[in-house]
Amino acid sequence: MSEFITVTYQTEGKDLYKKAQGIAVGMTVGSWTDLPLARQELLASYLGNVADVRIEREANGIQQGTIAINYPAGNITADIPALLTTVFGKLSMDGKIKLLDIEFPPSLLAQFPGPKFGITGIREKLGVYDRPLLMSIFKSCLGLPLEDLETQFAAQIEGGVDLVKDDEIFFVDNRAPLKERLAAYNRIIEQAGRPVLYAANLTGPVHEIVDRAKYAIENGANCLLLNVLPYGFDILHRLAADPDITVPLMAHPSLAGAFYQAADYGIASPLLLGKLNRLAGADFILYPSPYGSVALEREEALAIADYARTEQSAGAPAFPVPSAGIHPGLVPQLYEDFGTDVIINAGGGVHGHPNGATDGGRAFRAAIDAVVNGQTLQEAATNNAPLAVALDKWGGA
Amino acid sequence: MSEFITVTYQTEGKDLYKKAQGIAVGMTVGSWTDLPLARQELLASYLGNVADVRIEREANGIQQGTIAINYPAGNITADIPALLTTVFGKLSMDGKIKLLDIEFPPSLLAQFPGPKFGITGIREKLGVYDRPLLMSIFKSCLGLPLEDLETQFAAQIEGGVDLVKDDEIFFVDNRAPLKERLAAYNRIIEQAGRPVLYAANLTGPVHEIVDRAKYAIENGANCLLLNVLPYGFDILHRLAADPDITVPLMAHPSLAGAFYQAADYGIASPLLLGKLNRLAGADFILYPSPYGSVALEREEALAIADYARTEQSAGAPAFPVPSAGIHPGLVPQLYEDFGTDVIINAGGGVHGHPNGATDGGRAFRAAIDAVVNGQTLQEAATNNAPLAVALDKWGGA
Structure with a gap:
């Protein structure tokens, strides 16, 4: 079974759910629905998915709120540069978006040293x-x-x-x-x-x-x-x-x-x-x-x-x-x-x-x-x- | 003669000139006017100074604009962690402030590698x-x-x-x-x-x-x-x-x-x-x-x-x-x-x-x-x- 890193962002867009889906695919395997079935099978374990979407305000056709994306833990090596690049590298430049929180599966936490004392x-x-x-x-x-x-x-x-x-x-x-x-x-x-x-x-x-x-x-x-x-x-x-x-x-x-x-x-x-x-x-x-x-x-x-x-x-x-x-x-x-x-x-x-x-x-x-x-x-x-x-x-x- | 790194910030405050003076002293030697003369002589080459203050707007007793501070080049080792810590470490957390530009004296530039090709x-x-x-x-x-x-x-x-x-x-x-x-x-x-x-x-x-x-x-x-x-x-x-x-x-x-x-x-x-x-x-x-x-x-x-x-x-x-x-x-x-x-x-x-x-x-x-x-x-x-x-x-x- 895949384990996921769950990443929460505060952002805005015309359709937050669609935006979340775009991030889940775009920041992991790049594209999905247009891939042949054999390619989908090959990449399934690398594909992100939408964990949550919360619309907090909506005005003038723009939704504001938080979205949470599940990234497969296996997409990254257990280090913070890989983590930040993967979950916020390109995305940090994509208009209004703030990285709020990251939840790690225990297997990934175990690969980080944490405080020694x-x-x-x-x-x-x-x-x-x-x-x-x-x-x-x-x-x-x-x-x-x-x-x-x-x-x-x-x-x-x-x-x-x-x-x-x-x-x-x-x-x-x-x-x-x-x-x-x-x-x-x-x-x-x-x-x-x-x-x-x-x-x-x-x-x-x-x-x-x-x-x-x-x-x-x-x-x-x-x-x-x-x-x-x-x-x-x-x-x-x-x-x-x-x-x-x-x-x-x-x-x-x-x-x-x-x-x-x-x-x-x-x-x-x-x-x-x-x-x-x-x-x-x-x-x-x-x-x-x-x-x-x-x-x-x-x-x-x-x-x-x-x-x-x-x-x-x-x-x-x-x-x-x-x-x-x-x-x-x-x-x-x-x-x-x-x-x-x-x-x-x-x-x-x-x-x-x-x-x-x-x-x-x-x-x-x-x-x-x-x-x-x-x-x-x-x-x-x-x-x-x-x-x-x-x-x-x-x-x- | 001291050479300076000139750092420009966009910020706001009740009195931008006073704020700039506070930064020039606070981010270099810590305090100045209350120091005994012997201590001032000892620290003079480490003291920052105000290079420029431009008030762009003033409303409700708050001035907004840019300030430029001269930091003695000798205050840092020639590396970017020392530079960023010195000119924006603590300051980055001090309310509305954006680091706009840094000008380096040639002697400091010469200590950085720059592109090889x-x-x-x-x-x-x-x-x-x-x-x-x-x-x-x-x-x-x-x-x-x-x-x-x-x-x-x-x-x-x-x-x-x-x-x-x-x-x-x-x-x-x-x-x-x-x-x-x-x-x-x-x-x-x-x-x-x-x-x-x-x-x-x-x-x-x-x-x-x-x-x-x-x-x-x-x-x-x-x-x-x-x-x-x-x-x-x-x-x-x-x-x-x-x-x-x-x-x-x-x-x-x-x-x-x-x-x-x-x-x-x-x-x-x-x-x-x-x-x-x-x-x-x-x-x-x-x-x-x-x-x-x-x-x-x-x-x-x-x-x-x-x-x-x-x-x-x-x-x-x-x-x-x-x-x-x-x-x-x-x-x-x-x-x-x-x-x-x-x-x-x-x-x-x-x-x-x-x-x-x-x-x-x-x-x-x-x-x-x-x-x-x-x-x-x-x-x-x-x-x-x-x-x-x-x-x-x-x-x-």
């Missing part, structure tokens, strides 16, 4: 099981000498963060080369006496990224950051599938807005950032939070977290990391929206603390402890000065 | 100098046994096409594996007694693509097709830069619509398909023609051709291949719009000829000969039956 593996690395994790971002990296970055790093660690990540635009690092950076940061982590993950930005030619990742690991990297969309999903997949890549992988959403922001075109963010990153093997999925100025709709942000954490995918459930605009006063909202298995990730909310990044981290940790213990932030702030100062600056629930 | 090199390979080239696409590839594909290939060659390309969705080729396909097609080309380029679809894991390309070349490939956006621009760059990749590279626009179709988001098609493909090293740039149902605006289609062929870029000028909806009757329009250095590329316009693909090719070749000799198609059709039949079916200028 996921939520459970990362919690084991950090020894933290019962609260959201806290990550901070360097205030900036580009152009700074190593000693400045070490100072920034140490201040963040002292504040109690569980993870620190490089700035994603950190490509030119000649003032603080990766190997030296790793050695310096690892010394600071050792002095702290507790595990901290530092996500080093992977850079360089795509066909050398796997080797560069191994070099980073040999030199002490315990986590790696990748600009997944600028490099293409496939290299994330290959990193995750490589048994010698023994550290968690963090997917940055760089360039994602070019795909998901338009209402009528592109690829919906839950699919793009939640489902495809998980499939390709991201242990951490960064994306815009629903709170800041660079914001996603709340439903989209929650849907990304659902796809990141669902059991129905490849590998282990991944950590959602809703980012941007996060300050300590938002922690109760984050906890309500995303629960315990989330990374609270802040840049300005740590570095912008009136007393500096260390108190910025402390304020977050106090806020996190408060929400998991059922305290209000105001209660917690009565005996935590950094949190009191943070709430005073940013406000809070 | 380009228009001149390809004309030399084919021995055709004075007319547009003709390419045909297989009617379909997926699921067909090799003997069927051989029959299709031979019929296209007999019609006089200069190039044939695989279907871009041809990932699963177990019924006609690449090595056997190359051997069979090369026998047919040899029998034809003239050079023909066959663009074989490159598939597989991205970090193995360079090796797969070499394997294809060892087995007789004389041209390679790549789904550039699903794989990421960088692997095209690495193929083009590799001295052992001794055949021209053809860039398919698969997935491009997800970037360029929206008016207010994403990346404009001339930059995406024309400039970046050229920079990364595509010898042939496929993209939607302005004529078919899957169409680009005429200005965009011409701008892509301009970026493909300009001298002001990396490597040799590349062939524009405006595709989709092309039939012999459109050849005069194509010639008027794109001149001699263009590939006329047809699928249905070849295979849909009432007398089959061979006469489909012949009709195109007759139409091409007519336009370069200043004949009308009607004149040419009087002593060319395939062209007469084609004009009868599709009409023509």
Whole structure:
């Protein structure tokens, strides 16, 4: 029996059902009704079909709605370039059409690596099981000498963060080369006496990224950051599938807005950032939070977290990391929206603390402890000065 | 002296100049006015600046227009992932913003491979100098046994096409594996007694693509097709830069619509398909023609051709291949719009000829000969039956 990949699009046309039929044939075997019977028999297992058509509006002879197409899973090799080319390659250019979702048969999911560590593996690395994790971002990296970055790093660690990540635009690092950076940061982590993950930005030619990742690991990297969309999903997949890549992988959403922001075109963010990153093997999925100025709709942000954490995918459930605009006063909202298995990730909310990044981290940790213990932030702030100062600056629930 | 990459965006905001300043600082060194003087001196060479602000409309307190930012060229490594992450990574998610264009300083252009063969090199390979080239696409590839594909290939060659390309969705080729396909097609080309380029679809894991390309070349490939956006621009760059990749590279626009179709988001098609493909090293740039149902605006289609062929870029000028909806009757329009250095590329316009693909090719070749000799198609059709039949079916200028 054929298994199908079911792909849902939002689109419009004079006759959506006819359009769906055209896609089902045109994006698979090319033509059908005019083929001789012997050819039809030969190609039957490659032929797509229409799974669903929902007309949501109809005006001036144009139907708008969603269509779902079944593509035989055997039409593609188990990789994201083949998948995207097959289900949205040519079609992406065919007028108003947005790729909303893709459902995979279990046999295909099993061929993708998925996250190697996921939520459970990362919690084991950090020894933290019962609260959201806290990550901070360097205030900036580009152009700074190593000693400045070490100072920034140490201040963040002292504040109690569980993870620190490089700035994603950190490509030119000649003032603080990766190997030296790793050695310096690892010394600071050792002095702290507790595990901290530092996500080093992977850079360089795509066909050398796997080797560069191994070099980073040999030199002490315990986590790696990748600009997944600028490099293409496939290299994330290959990193995750490589048994010698023994550290968690963090997917940055760089360039994602070019795909998901338009209402009528592109690829919906839950699919793009939640489902495809998980499939390709991201242990951490960064994306815009629903709170800041660079914001996603709340439903989209929650849907990304659902796809990141669902059991129905490849590998282990991944950590959602809703980012941007996060300050300590938002922690109760984050906890309500995303629960315990989330990374609270802040840049300005740590570095912008009136007393500096260390108190910025402390304020977050106090806020996190408060929400998991059922305290209000105001209660917690009565005996935590950094949190009191943070709430005073940013406000809070 | 710093050299700059100048990046133009279409966007909106309460104060476009302020927005531009925020981007120039925020996407480079992160902050500026609050930095101590010593830090400013350290970071000055990494700081972006505002090159231009053009307010085109203003209503309800919102300014719409274009802004141009100068990014120091030294902020990036010379590769497209670093470029896109730096100039549009985070920014792509920041509300209404479309990346319109990027201008590179010559020193940066010189670090990109650009096309290895380009228009001149390809004309030399084919021995055709004075007319547009003709390419045909297989009617379909997926699921067909090799003997069927051989029959299709031979019929296209007999019609006089200069190039044939695989279907871009041809990932699963177990019924006609690449090595056997190359051997069979090369026998047919040899029998034809003239050079023909066959663009074989490159598939597989991205970090193995360079090796797969070499394997294809060892087995007789004389041209390679790549789904550039699903794989990421960088692997095209690495193929083009590799001295052992001794055949021209053809860039398919698969997935491009997800970037360029929206008016207010994403990346404009001339930059995406024309400039970046050229920079990364595509010898042939496929993209939607302005004529078919899957169409680009005429200005965009011409701008892509301009970026493909300009001298002001990396490597040799590349062939524009405006595709989709092309039939012999459109050849005069194509010639008027794109001149001699263009590939006329047809699928249905070849295979849909009432007398089959061979006469489909012949009709195109007759139409091409007519336009370069200043004949009308009607004149040419009087002593060319395939062209007469084609004009009868599709009409023509």
